[in-house]
Amino acid sequence: MGCGVRRRDRVIKNIILTRVVLGAWILVLSPIPAIAQSPSKPSSTVVPTQLLAASSVCASQLPIDINRVISRLPAVRWGVQVQTLSPPATRRTLYARNATTLLAPASNNKLFTTAAALQKLGATYRIRTSVTGDSTNSTLATLRIIGRGDPSLKTSHLNLLAQRLSQKGIRQVALLVGDDTYFRGAATNPNWDADDTLQGYGAPVNSLMLNQNGIGLTLFPQNVGQPLRVQWDDPTDTPDWRLNNQSVTVSASQGESLDVARDRTQPVINIEGQLRAGSASELVATSISNPGNYLIQKFRNALTQAKITVTQATVVKTTPAPAGEVELVSLDSPTLADLLKETNQESNNIYAEVLLKTVGIQSLDNLDATASGITAIKPILFAVGVPPMQYTMVDGSGLADKNRASAEAFTKTLQGMAQSPNAQVFRASLPVAGVSGTLKNRFRGTAAQGRLQAKTGTISGVTSLSGYLTPLNYPPIAFSILTNYPSTSTATVRSAIDEIVLIMTRLRSC
Known part of the structure; x- marks a missing residue:
């Protein structure tokens, strides 16, 4: 977006970072692991x-x-x-x-x-994420993860839930359901600028949230003339995205700026701009367009790693859980x-x-x-x-x-x-x-x-x-x-x- 910056405190629209001109830095990953707006400087x-x-x-x-x-x-x-x-x-x-x-x-x-x-x-007050089943047997017809919008939930928490289910003897699941029904209505506020919604600070807010519904990246300067090195916050995101890295490392006498944004129609993250050689790394993030599916995919992977077989997975957004399911495991957010x-x-x-x-x-x-x-x-x-x-x-x-x-x-x-x-x-x-x-x-x-x-x-x-x-x-x-x-x-x-x-x-x- 060039110089046309729109700033959310010190988070700049389209992840435009300009240390010299604006005296502000971007950090879209928070001390609470996941994605937030916390500039390093x-x-x-x-x-x-x-x-x-x-x-x-x-x-x-x-x-x-x-x-x-x-x-x-x-x-x-x-x-x-x-x-x-x-x-x-x-x-x-x-x-x-x-x-x-x-x-x-x-x-x-x-x-x-x-x-x-x-x-x-x-x-x-705490926000609870529940995992329910149609029974407590080792083989389940339905295993359901019910999200209530915990913004602190991250991939490691899903791994923990999967391990707890394995410890309870769960071995096979016919249908894994992501229950995304708690927050009704639009996940993305219609009053937000369309460009903001591509960024981590403008990600959709739904019931099944994971990693604050963003893809986190850390950008490291290299030798002068080389592109910035990209490190994924969650390496398991790598297969689902393509990076278009047009960034470059520059000398200490040059300015610094970054423009990082995902494509609107394709799973592509475009990286442009420059950081000085020897300068600190920068944390940035782009939003996820379909966060419920993102979480259920990650949870299915976690269950597989915990040696729990899943035949099919789906996300429901309008049909709440039927009566009779029992809570098998749960995880609470930090306090309000x-x-x-x-x-x-x-x-x-x-x-x-x-x-x-x-x-x-x-x-x-x-x-x-x-x-x-x-x-x-x-x-x-x-x-x-x-x-x-x-x-x-x-x-x-x-x-x-x-x-x-x-x-x-x-x-x-x-x-x-x-x-x-x-x-x-x-x-x-x-x-x-x-x-x-x-x-x-x-x-x-x-x-x-x-x-x-x-x-x-x-x-x-x-x-x-x-x-x-x-x-x-x-x-x-x-x-x-x-x-x-x-x-x-x-x-x-x-x-x-x-x-x-x-x-x-x-x-x-x-």
């Missing part, structure tokens, strides 16, 4: 020299200082709110600019999704608290969409799990203190540019969650400036390091940051900064947002 904060030696800021002076930053970018639409973090009776608004204006929020949308999921499901960390810390779109659909399934009987989730979230967030007219969701992750929300909606979410019994779990899910997640390399060496916990967000023309900040000499605050811009560079807008945050760290009572 997130963008850093350029600290204005005057801020390094700046004096503290009285609360009454804050609007003047923030407006000075905003005035430098007249083409940007801003939505900002800054409040003391406290119960409503004692809460003070320190700054507001278009705070109720609805803007595209990018990944700040995940704050709505994760807050609602935590309130609805609880921190200890852990899933939230992956969702917010790494800005994982796939996890966010699973949470949205799970809330929907647990709340409403609807033909579309995404629509059910969006409907179910409204009363949950209203109970937290967020009026439904202050946001419009079309997905759970913020990848769609049709999402809308106000800065006030996010500060109300942050304030409400801070007063809830789930406050600690919710806050722990957020990246910490200079320490973790999408803020790991941002605000390093500044007063915000370790004092800021916030959700980042970036797609084309949208940059956002909402969270909690503990200034050096002022009580904690909750804030939201949303920006929409048609032409200003993302780097320029992000720098302005960071400058505002650093101004807020200097707050004091006076």
